[in-house]
Amino acid sequence: MSDTGRNRLMLAIALVMAAIYLFPLYWMYITALKSGSEMFATPPSFWPSQPQWATYAFVWESRGMGRYLWNSLIIAFGSVTLITVLGVGCAYVLARYRNVWVDVGLFLILMLQVLPASLMITPIFVGFSQLGMLNYPRLAVIIAIAAKSMPFFVVLVRATFMAVPQELEEAALVDGNSRVGAFFNIVLPLARNGILVSAILIFMQAFGEFVYSKSIIQAVELQPASVGLNSFMGPNTNEWNNIMAYATIYVTPILAIFVLLQRRIVSGLTSGAIK
Numbered sequence: 001m002s003d004t005g006r007n008r009l010m011l012a013i014a015l016v017m018a019a020i021y022l023f024p025l026y027w028m029y030i031t032a033l034k035s036g037s038e039m040f041a042t043p044p045s046f047w048p049s050q051p052q053w054a055t056y057a058f059v060w061e062s063r064g065m066g067r068y069l070w071n072s073l074i075i076a077f078g079s080v081t082l083i084t085v086l087g088v089g090c091a092y093v094l095a096r097y098r099n100v101w102v103d104v105g106l107f108l109i110l111m112l113q114v115l116p117a118s119l120m121i122t123p124i125f126v127g128f129s130q131l132g133m134l135n136y137p138r139l140a141v142i143i144a145i146a147a148k149s150m151p152f153f154v155v156l157v158r159a160t161f162m163a164v165p166q167e168l169e170e171a172a173l174v175d176g177n178s179r180v181g182a183f184f185n186i187v188l189p190l191a192r193n194g195i196l197v198s199a200i201l202i203f204m205q206a207f208g209e210f211v212y213s214k215s216i217i218q219a220v221e222l223q224p225a226s227v228g229l230n231s232f233m234g235p236n237t238n239e240w241n242n243i244m245a246y247a248t249i250y251v252t253p254i255l256a257i258f259v260l261l262q263r264r265i266v267s268g269l270t271s272g273a274i275k
Contacts, residue, residue, distance in 0.1 A: 025251075028244050028247055028248060028251070029244075029248055030046070030047060030048060031240060031241060031244040032055055032056070032241055032244035032245035032247075032248050033048045033051040033052050033053065033055065033241075034048045034052065034241055035048070035050065035052055035241070036239075036241065039240055039241055052241065055241055055242060055245045056245050056248070056249065058242070058245075059242050059245045059246050059249065060249065063228060063231075063246060064228075065225065065228070065246065065249055065250075067221060068223065068224060068225040068227075068228040069225050069249075069250070069253075071138065071222055071223060071224045071225070072207050072224035072225045072226070072250075073207070074138060075138060075141055075142055075145070075206055075207075075209065075213070075224055076203050076206040076207040077203075078138070078139075078142040079142050079145040079146050079149070079202065079203075079206040080199050080202050080203045080206065082142060082143070082146045083146050083149055083150055083153050083199075083202055084153075084195070084199055086146075086150065087150055087153045087154050087157060088157060088188075088195060090150075090154050091153075091154045091155075091156075091157035091158040091160075091161055092157075092158075092161050092183065092187065094106065094154065094158050095158045095159075095161035095162045096161070096166070098162075106151070106154070106155060106158075109151045110151050110152070110155055112151065113148075113151060113152055116211075117148065117209075117211035117212060118211055120148070121211055121212060121215045124144050124147075124212070125215055125216065128140045128144075128216065134216065137216050137217040137218070137219065137222055138217065138222055140216050141209070141212045141213050141216050141217060144212045144216070145205075145206050145209055145212060149202050149205060149206070152201075152202075153198050153199075153202055156194065156197070156198040156201075157191070157194060157195055157198050159194070160191045160193075160194025160195065160198075161187065161191055161194075163191075163194075164187050164190045164191055168186050168187075168190075169182045169183075169186055169187055172185065172186045196261075200257070200258075200261060203257075204254055204258075207224075207254060208226055208254075209224070209226060210226040210227065210230070213226060213227050214226075214227050214230065225250045226250075228246070229243070229246055229247060229250060232246065
């Protein structure tokens with residue numbers, strides 16, 4: 001097979017895989033526009049005959065989605081801010097002072113990421129209860145997410161700092177900069193794309209976090225959108241158009257952020273943020 005034929009075959013395979021991957025997202029969007037009878041029609045339709053655009057307004061008002069999304073943003077931004085402030089310095093130190101024990105320690109800590117949140121929530125809940133953190137449930141969720149995601153962030157950002165030539169930092173020190181000055185003036189600007197990529201990944205994870213929020217936040221007015229979506233579920237759930245409309249409103253901001261920042265994400269990935 002020629003190179004042109006091979007490239008066309010790979011492109012066709014990539015398009016088929018992309019279509020399979022994106023089909024659930026497409027189905028979510030069109031189901032939100034279907035009427036009750038059309039949702040259960042056989043065979044199913046791939047586009048609603050009479051789109052029900054009012055479903056979005058109904059779900060937004062009846063479910064108080066503005067409050068849910070605001071709580072999700074508070075938790076996501078709070079988690080990203082805490083992780084970034086603490087994790088960037090930790091990643092820099094681990095990148096500059098390397099030895100085999102640091103690598104082994106990072107590997108072991110990173111392996112804790114395989115533990116599901118449902119397994120960790122019981123000791124976290126008991127610990128927060130004894131510390132009185134349950135009186136500040138959103139802060140407790142932010143700290144729990146930060147503790148869970150910090151190793152992942154540190155490993156990614158450490159790889160970014162390791163990709164920055166240490167000679168540039170040494171030259172800055174020779175020119176009279178302090179270690180802190182060299183970090184902020186030389187190293188940090190060169191690593192900003194990798195840090196941004198890592199922060200975006202953490203933001204997406206925190207924005208959709210469910211287990212910690214469901215277990216720790218009992219007040220409805222403080223719950224994020226993921227818990228609000230769960231409120232639809234029941235033994236006789238049949239309002240799938242409302243569920244999909246809620247999910248559409250919930251997911252679309254994340255998709256928009258990804259599309260708007262895709263160039264920076266690609267730049268961060270190719271500059272050593274993920275190896």
